[in-house]
Amino acid sequence: MDRNKLESAASHYTHLRGLFAVPGGALLVLAALGNWEWGPLRHDWVFVAALLALITASLGISRYYNEHYGRISISTGERARAAVAAFGTTALMLAASLLLRSDQDWSLDLPVNGVAAALAVGFLSYYALTVGVKPHHALIWGPLLVVALLPVWGGLDLTDTSNVGLVLAGVAAMASGVLDHRFLVRSLEPAHDLNLRAADVGA
Amino acid sequence: MLVREHELLLDRLIHEPARLAILTVLSSVEDADFTFLQRTTGLTKGNLSSHLTKLETAGLVQINKTFVRKRPNTKVALTPVGRQRVAHHWNQLERLRDLSESPASETGDGSPEDASARRAS
Numbered sequence: 293m294d295r296n297k298l299e300s301a302a303s304h305y306t307h308l309r310g311l312f313a314v315p316g317g318a319l320l321v322l323a324a325l326g327n328w329e330w331g332p333l334r335h336d337w338v339f340v341a342a343l344l345a346l347i348t349a350s351l352g353i354s355r356y357y358n359e360h361y362g363r364i365s366i367s368t369g370e371r372a373r374a375a376v377a378a379f380g381t382t383a384l385m386l387a388a389s390l391l392l393r394s395d396q397d398w399s400l401d402l403p404v405n406g407v408a409a410a411l412a413v414g415f416l417s418y419y420a421l422t423v424g425v426k427p428h429h430a431l432i433w434g435p436l437l438v439v440a441l442l443p444v445w446g447g448l449d450l451t452d453t454s455n456v457g458l459v460l461a462g463v464a465a466m467a468s469g470v471l472d473h474r475f476l477v478r479s480l481e482p483a484h485d486l487n488l489r490a491a492d493v494g495a
Numbered sequence: 496m497l498v499r500e501h502e503l504l505l506d507r508l509i510h511e512p513a514r515l516a517i518l519t520v521l522s523s524v525e526d527a528d529f530t531f532l533q534r535t536t537g538l539t540k541g542n543l544s545s546h547l548t549k550l551e552t553a554g555l556v557q558i559n560k561t562f563v564r565k566r567p568n569t570k571v572a573l574t575p576v577g578r579q580r581v582a583h584h585w586n587q588l589e590r591l592r593d594l595s596e597s598p599a600s601e602t603g604d605g606s607p608e609d610a611s612a613r614r615a616s
Contacts, residue, residue, distance in 0.1 A: 295519055295585065298516055298519040298520050298523075298535065299519060299520075299522065299523045300523070301520055301523070301535045302520070302523045302524045302527070303523065305531070358563075359530070360530075361530065361531060361534050362527065362528045362529070362530030362531025362532070362533070362534060363527070363528045363530070363531065363563075363568070363570075364524045364525075364526070364527040364528070364531050365524060365525040365526045365527075366524055366525065367523070367524060367525050368525075370523075370524075480534045480535055481537070
């Protein structure tokens with residue numbers, strides 16, 4: 293019996309419900325397209341309608357997880373760790389994006405993509421603090437971080453750089469989320485060595 | 496120091512694999528519902544229900560039946576005694592594993608400390 297697998301099931305379930313990252317990533321892409329006033333997104337109400345659709349999709353995803361995989365209440369310690377991870381990585385992302393390249397006086401104004409780098413660092417830090425960085429996290433967010441830190445972004449103005457960063461991070465979030473979901477489904481499968489389906493209830 | 500046999504006795508109620516799996520999952524959360532336990536242990540509804548009844552009768556888990564969106568939802572949580580006993584049970588299993596992996600029983604005093612010292616040397 294794999295004790296670690298059983299004990300980590302709750303932690304995985306809390307942090308790797310990856311389908312939530314699909315509307316989350318789509319929101320980043322929509323924000324970038326809205327900033328560019330692309331197609332119908334030049335109207336504010338279209339963005340608001342899309343946002344409502346994404347919220348509705350998130351509620352549907354929540355219901356899907358609750359009905360197919362159940363509900364849990366995590367321990368106080370785990371809750372505190374999740375809160376620290378969420379607030380910590382959000383603060384880190386904001387600070388990093390402003391520091392690397394922004395219109396703030398104290399910005400280093402480097403020729404990098406601050407938004408993409410900050411989101412990559414933020415997501416990797418969140419995973420490291422909660423469930424550990426899995427191979428697919430490293431494969432998706434690692435290259436994004438490298439690309440974001442290449443000194444090739446100086447030619448684009450700040451708004452365009454930020455919007456490209458949002459699109460890249462949005463696509464990465466969606467891909468990472470789908471793979472998180474796959475990982476979660478596998479980790480919630482009972483271990484083969486248990487084979488408890490017909491376990492004797494006696495004794 | 497010799498490890499007395501009664502110190503390594505395993506709790507038969509907990510040692511049954513399905514019940515140990517249920518209790519181990521519950522030890523990492525405040526509470527979990529029936530669906531989550533079924534997913535993580537792979538037990539059928541009937542079997543899980545029977546095991547939970549046994550564990551509740553023994554005072555190791557607390558079962559709370561509520562309704563969510565007009566559907567019945569069964570929440571299960573470890574009692575303080577259950578939490579203590581499953582932790583103790585895993586300790587016992589680890590002690591047994593340590594003892595079985597070392598030749599301590601033949602030449603040493605048989606304690607886990609002795610077994611660890613032997614491996615380190």
